[in-house]
Every structure is written in structure tokens, then in C-alpha cells.
Amino acid sequence: MEDRDRQVADNGPLGSLALGGLLEQAVNNLWLGIILFDRRREVIYCNQRYMDMYGLAPDEVRPGTPVSNLIQHRLKLGLKIRGEADDYVRARTERTIVSEQAVQEFADGRIIAYTVHPLPDGGGMATHEDITEREELSARLRQRNMQFDIAINNMSHGLCFFDADRRLIVCNKDFIDMYGLPPERVGPGTPLSDIVDMRFAAGSVPAMSRDEYMKWRTGVVVSAEPVDSIVEMRNGRTFKIRHRPMPDLGWVATHEDITEQRRTELKIAHMAHHDALTDLANRALLNQRLEQAFTSNQMFAVHHIDLDKFKSVNDTLGHHAGDALLKGVSERLRRLVRPGDTIARMGGDEFVVLQTPIGEASEAATLAQRIIGQMSAPFEIDAQQTIAGASIGIAIAPADGATPEQLLRNADLALYRAKGDGRGMYRFFEPTMDEEVQGRRALELDLRKALASGEFELHYQPLVKSHSGEISGFEALIRWQHPQRGLIPPNSFIPLAEEIGLIVPIGEWVIRQACMTASRWPKHLHVAVNISAVQFRYGGLAEVIVGALAAAGLDASRLEIEITESVLLQDKEGTLATLHRLRELGIRIAMDDFGTGYSSLTYLQCFPFDKIKIDRSFVRDVATDAGSLNIVRAIAALASGLGMTATAEGVETREQLDRIAAEGCTEMQGYLFSRPLPAADIERRFLSPEAPALPDRFAAA
Ligand code: C2E
Ligand code: CA
Ligand code: CA
DSSP: OHHHHHHHHHHGGGTTSOOOHHHHHHHHTOSSEEEEEOTTOBEEEEOHHHHHHHTOOGGGGOTTOBHHHHHHHHHHHTBOOSSOHHHHHHHHHHSOOOOEEEEEEBTTSOEEEEEEEEOTTSOEEEEEEEOHHHHHHHHHHHHHHHHHHHHHHTSSSEEEEEOTTSBEEEEOHHHHHHTTOOGGGOOTTOBHHHHHHHHHHHTOSOSSOHHHHHHHHHHHHHHTSOEEEEEEOTTSOEEEEEEEEOTTSOEEEEEEEOHHHHHHHHHHHHHHHBOTTTOOBOHHHHHHHHHHHHHTTOOEEEEEEEESSHHHHHHHHOHHHHHHHHHHHHHHHHHHSOTTOEEEEEETTEEEEEEOOOSSHHHHHHHHHHHHHHHTSOEEETTEEEOOOEEEEEEEETTTOSSHHHHHHHHHHHHHHHHHTTSSOEEEOOHHHHHHHHHHHHHHHHHHHHTTTTOEEEEEEEEEETTTOOEEEEEEEEEEEETTTEEEOGGGTHHHHHHTTTHHHHHHHHHHHHHHHHTTSOTTOEEEEEOOHHHHHHSOHHHHHHHHHHHHTOOGGGEEEEEOGGGGTSSHHHHHHHHHHHHHTTOEEEEEEETSSSOHHHHHHHSOOSEEEEOHHHHHTTTTOHHHHHHHHHHHHHHHHHTOEEEEOOOOSHHHHHHHHHTTOOEEOSTTTOOOEEHHHHIIIIISTTSOOSOGGGSOO
16 A cells, blocks of 8 residues: 555555556646546546546555446535535445436536446546536526527517528517418518418518519618618508618518507697598698699689688577587588698688699689588578678689798688678689788778877767758767878778777767767757667667766757667677667667668667667659659658658758658758768857758758
């Protein structure tokens, strides 16, 4: 034993084994731990690496050491085994040596693979290799693979990799599902063309032939450029495909189902350009279409449509009915235009039709006439027959405007004219309309200042009794003494004053002024004042009148107010209540311009008027036209039957006077007796002690 010890100490672990120094060096530097043992399972040789691996001193592995010691040693180092240590050691040392490969794990995490090779003499050689790092690496790889699998199958996009031969490397489940592919037929190596065939079978392809599709797809592949495409499938889905080439000439593509997103986007885009109620184009879209129309260099027309009766439907039947009418109108408009035309709702009851292109202006007139026709046919709303009625202003491009704004504005001016001309008609834009609007605007500014500047005055026109020629009173008629334009007649500014509400303070001034003037007249003379419908609607009219009478100290019985039937068109109940109140105070009420409205007779029934003023248009023709004479006769008879005064307006000739007196009109007014005159002239001519009574010749025979 002592010899052996020495030998080991002298010759290194190879002991008596006669290995050359170089070889021994090589074996010791091997990455593998090597151990040789004989058939008695005693160590013959082990290299340095083996000792290093297991932390063994040369002494512990010297030749003759039982292998079981080394196994025990490994167990001490923390070798993980199944079962008992003794059993393990016995099993390893008792059975015959066979070829074997195994992996041993240690408590410190080391993993060592060993191989046993039987040797011819019954012994064996074992190699030990520390594979800890390699194992860790492959464990990491395995994990990577798993993570990759999880990732690609949970990315909510379809994903596929193809190689340079256009064969599938890998794809995920989403890809298979999105395109409805048979999963068992899609695996690594499947050619692109097979997948395309499967897609054609499933219908998950765009509306193209197979050839067209392959041509497009191959084009993308060959280009070797990143390409993003949005593809609409035959089955109604929309996919976004991001194709990315890879350095090896293969590619990776992600497939995203953007169907819902697309629908939402389209819906939002639609909403941004359409009116919610009627689904017609809105202003924004109309503007786009107008811009387009201008770039086409063709003639086109813009129709600005306004519904005549919408407001009354909305007011009387409610918003719900108003909405229904707007929808009905939209439907009819849709049926009237051509596919390339645009109908827009501009808000409220205003619509614009862009008719493009047209060959000549008369085509616009034809369409406008059709629209008006359709709008005057009844709509059934809430089981009621309703008419929308339409007025239309037309502007033709490029003549009437070079920009959408200009064209729309000019169509609007034409619309204004159409409405002013009595509604239910169309008007083409004319350049003078612009000037008129400017003029109107200037007039409006002046009118707002006129009252404060004391530019108004009242003229008075006598009312004459037919049988005696005596004056019964005077009608107050307003005049505007404009500082630059001179005298402006009421018909030129009263409608404007009514429109902008100024008639209320102006009318109040008229009432006060007229009462004040009349208070200086002899007590048997009355004063007639014209009251506009707007004054009734505004409220407080009775208070204003009572206040004016009180301020002037004028008896209510000396005031007469003249109203036209338009006063009773709106808020009939409220207006009638005011009229009754005034009448109870002793004020007389006259129906002015009788015969010019639609329902004069109806209104006569609903209020006990004191007087009917027969419109000048009948008086004018009374000598020449039997129809007018008959009307005057009928009205006079009606008035007398109802106990009212019948007054003929606008009597200018002796002949008219005679005819009218013969028909029973009790009172007359007209240039034949006097033009309207300033208060001072009236006093001088008719009321001073020296003034002659109206000549007897004016009394009816
Ligand atoms: P109206 O109430 O029918 O007044 C009668 C109009 O006929 C007056 O016109 C008068 O000058 C005119 N006239 C009287 N006799 C003759 C005649 O023989 N021949 C002709 N051709 N005309 C005659 P004017 O003063 O221009 O007033 C026009 C309208 O303006 C009035 O018609 C009335 O509706 C309105 N108006 C006048 N003053 C006022 C007012 O203070 N307030 C309101 N709201 N309206 C007024
Ligand atoms: Ca009048
Ligand atoms: Ca009148």
C-alpha cells in the first residue's frame, strides 16, 4: 500500500498506468471527467477534471479505491436520487457493467451527464460532463418557445411567417380562424398557394379572381417592401394586413380584423356629414360638394328652399309633427333629384339642392317648379292633412357666384324675393337683389334712429259722411321725414318696422300723437289710428291706448282703431280679448282694407266691428267694372244689415262718389275730399271758424 501511495504521489493520478506525459496532460485538460475501473469496481484511473468536478483529493481516487466510495461521496455532495442511499449504492455496484447514459442532478443545481462504457476485461470507463449551463440554456429555450407560442396565439391578430420558398413556417390560431382555414391542413411547410386555395374555398378573399389575387400577393412578396393593405373580404369582413419582408426573403404578416373599427369610423364620418333627422347632407358636406362642382367647370344650380308652412305646423301640431313633416319633405326631395345631385338640410326648415350639372337655366326652373308642386301636395302627419309649401331662390354657377358662400348667399337673396312675392314660387337671383338688400339694411339703420330724432309726423285725412258731406273725423297716417331722402310713405317702411319690431314704439308714438291732436278738435270729431298685428302680438296694447287717452284727456268714444284681418291670423283668442276690452271702453273698431284678404267675411262673424272700410281697389273700378260695383253693393248691404258703418276708401272722382253713395256706403274717404295733411293744415282748412264746411257738392244727392 505504501508503494502505491508513493507511486501516486510521484506519477500523478495515472499511477502505474504508463501514459506518456503529453497524453496525460491532454487527458487531464479534457472537458470530460474520466474514470476507469476494473471488474472489481475499483478505480484504475481518473483524470484531473473528474477530481475537480467532485472536489476529490488525489488520495481519494487513487487506484484501488472502491467505486462505491466515490458514489457515497457524490451522495454526500447532494446527488439527488430516488429511494434509499444504500439501495442506490448497492444497485450501482453489484450488477454487471452495461452501456449506460444518465443525468445526475445535485442539490447545488449542478447537472452532470455521465456515460458508462463497458471495457472488454469486465471493467468500465465512465465519462462525466457538467451540462448545467447547457441544460439551463435549453430550459430557457424551451421556455422561450412556450412563451412564443402563448404570445402568437394570444395577440388578437393573425400572424404568419413564410420562408423564401413561400412555404409557411408558422402561423397562429387567429390566422387560421380569421380565414376559416381547416387547421389540420395548415402546418409548417404548407405552400402559400395551398393556403390561398383554402381561402377561396372558405370565401375569405377579396372580390378578385384567384389569378388576380395571386398576382397581387406575389407582387407584394416580390417587392420585398413593407406593405400595409386594407382588404375587404367577400364575406363582409375588413382586414388590415401588414406585410414585412425578412432578410432571408421570407416574410412575416400580421392580419387584423378591423371590420368593427371600420364600421364605427364610417358611421362617425357619416354623422359628421349628415343631418341626424333627415339623413340628408349637412352644411359641411354641401360645401365639399359645392367646391367639387366648381372644379368641374360645368354650369350648375343651387336651389335654396324654405318651407312656407313649417312654422305653423310646428306651432300648432308640435315638434313631433314638425319633425315628421321635415322627414316627409326630405323623402319627396330625394325622389325629385338625380343621383349626382345633393340635397342638404341647412337647419330648421331650410334645404338646399345642388343640381349639377345643368345644360341651361331652364332645367333649374323645371326642378324648382316640380319641388314646389310636390311640396304643395298634402302630407299626412298625425292623421292630419298638412301642406308644407315651398319658396325657392335659385343661383346659377358660375354666373351668380364664384365661391360656395357667394352662391349660397345669392340663392338666399333670391329666396327672400320669392317669399316677398307671395311664397309658393321660385325666383332666380338678379344682381339688383343685392343692391336692394344693401338699401334695406341702410333703411333699417336709419329707421332705428328716426323715432328718437323726431323724424316722424302724422298727416290726417278727413272721413266724410255721404249724405251730408260733413266731416265725421280724420284718419291719422304716418309720414317719415327722412333727413336725406325726404318724405317716405308708410308702405316703404311700415313692413320693415313690423319685421324688426320697431312698429311697437312707433305705433305707441302714433297713438299718443293722434290722441293729443284730436283733443284740440271739436268734440264731435273722432280720430282713426291704424294698428298693426305686431302691436297686438307684443302685448300691453290696451294699456298704451288707455294711457294715451288719459294723457290727452280724450274721450274713448272719439278714438277709432283700424285693423286688418292679419291681426286675427295669429293668437285669435288673445287678440279678440283685447278688442273686446277696447270696445268696452268705448273705442270703435274698424275692419280696414276689407275684401283684400281671404277670410274677411269669417272675421266679421267673430267680432262686432263698428265699421268696414271697403278697400280702394274696389272703389277705383266701381265706375267701370260691374264686378267691383257688385262687391261694393254687397259689402254695403252686409254692413247695414249688421249695423256697421260702411266706408269707401280712395274716392277720387265725382263719378265714384255718386256710384258709391247710390250703393249705400255711409262714409267716404279720398283725394276727392282731401289728401292727408299735416295737423296744422287740417285745422286751418277744416276746423277754424272761418273754414267753410265741405262744399255741399260733396253731399250725395
Ligand atoms: P290705409 O290704412 O289703407 O290708409 C289709406 C291709404 O290710402 C293712405 O296711404 C292714404 O294716403 C291713401 N289714400 C287715401 N285716399 C286716397 C285716394 O283717393 N287715392 C289714393 N290713391 N290713395 C288714397 P298712406 O298714407 O300711404 O298709407 C298707406 C298705408 O300705410 C295705410 O293704408 C296703412 O296701412 C299704413 N299706415 C299708415 N300710417 C300708419 C300707422 O300710423 N300705423 C300703421 N300700423 N300703419 C300705418
Ligand atoms: Ca287705415
Ligand atoms: Ca285701407
